[in-house]
């Protein structure tokens with residue numbers, strides 16, 4: 001699956017779920033703090049549910065974050081990236097292109 005760069009996402013008909021991997025490999029790269037930051041940054045954002053997740057199968061490029069129902073996958077997410085994802089994706093409905101997992105969202109040149 002891919003997302004054309006810079007293209008607006010359709011606003012989901014139902015709430016977004018944000019799965020933040022809390023398995024071993026991602027935990028080694030700060031995913032617990034990523035989860036806490038998502039929870040804090042979305043406290044007043046309507047229609048976004050943050051969930052701790054088991055392994056999402058992208059261990060070598062974690063911390064991994066999957067957003068449903070958009071099916072957008074972010075990689076190497078760190079706490080300082082979270083405000084951008086919240087503002088641009090969850091509030092602006094535009095995926096953060098340079099954080100898209102390239103194995104799931106291949107770029108075509």
Ligand code: FES
Nearest residue numbers: 021026056058059
């Ligand atoms: S440990 Fe996070 S994707 Fe596998």
